[in-house]
Amino acid sequence: MDWQRISEIDRELLYFFNGSDSLFFDSLISTLTNGWVWLPLYAGLLYIVAKNNTAQQVMLTVGAVAVCLLLSEGMAEGIVKPLVARPRPLNDPVYGHLIDTVPGVVSSDFSFFSAHSSNTLSIAVFFSLLIRKRVFTFFMIGWSLFNGYSRLYLGMHYPFDVLAGLMWGGMVGASVYWVYYTIYKRISPRQNFISSQYTKTGYNLEDIDVVICLLLASVFLGLIISLMTIL
Secondary structure: OOHHHHHHHHHHHHHHHOOOOOHHHHHHHHHHOOHHHHHHHHHHHHHHHHHOOOHHHHHHHHHHHHHHHHHHHHHHHHHHHHHHOOEOHHHOOOOHHHOOOOOOOOOOOEOOOOHHHHHHHHHHHHHHHHHOOHHHHHHHHHHHHHHHHHHHHOOOOOHHHHHHHHHHHHHHHHHHHHHHHHHHHHHOOOOOOOOOOEOOOOOEHHHHHHHHHHHHHHHHHHHHHHHHHHO
């Protein structure tokens, strides 16, 4: 299968996911694709790390998260996008007119691969491995996948751009966690968490509920902003 055929499949898949006839969903997706809307979630993640770790462990965790973002964002924006130089769907000189777009959503840089998908999944995988609670993992992975879908809806990326971003982000998150855990074992005393109030990695279940609630609060905030925009 040659690159031309792969590109055709990519475009056909994009047409399925891209856009809708709903002003509400246009507003909602464009709102939720902005990083600032997720500030409550980010605050919750910082809260759970600070609440359940020593100062030294908090610094290690924050440093690991920074490395996740550096590797995922840096690879996408600093290396791969300039090398591949694939136009975003909404900027494609041949097929761009077939893409449903949302007013105000524009970008002049390149498409392959999606930094949104890479960044969010690297964080989701890292924190899922860090906390080890199934319901938390479900919400974090769902958050990342939604961000990937939003890029298709808005015509900012092709499906293969998002898939490549998710693959790279997953590898980054898992690799950084492995390095983090290797260092963590050296600086932290050996502990066994057998209480029903904690995960096996020592995170309080009530604190996990707080993070999930803040994630949902971010979604609710997006809903309110979207409704205000179209009314």
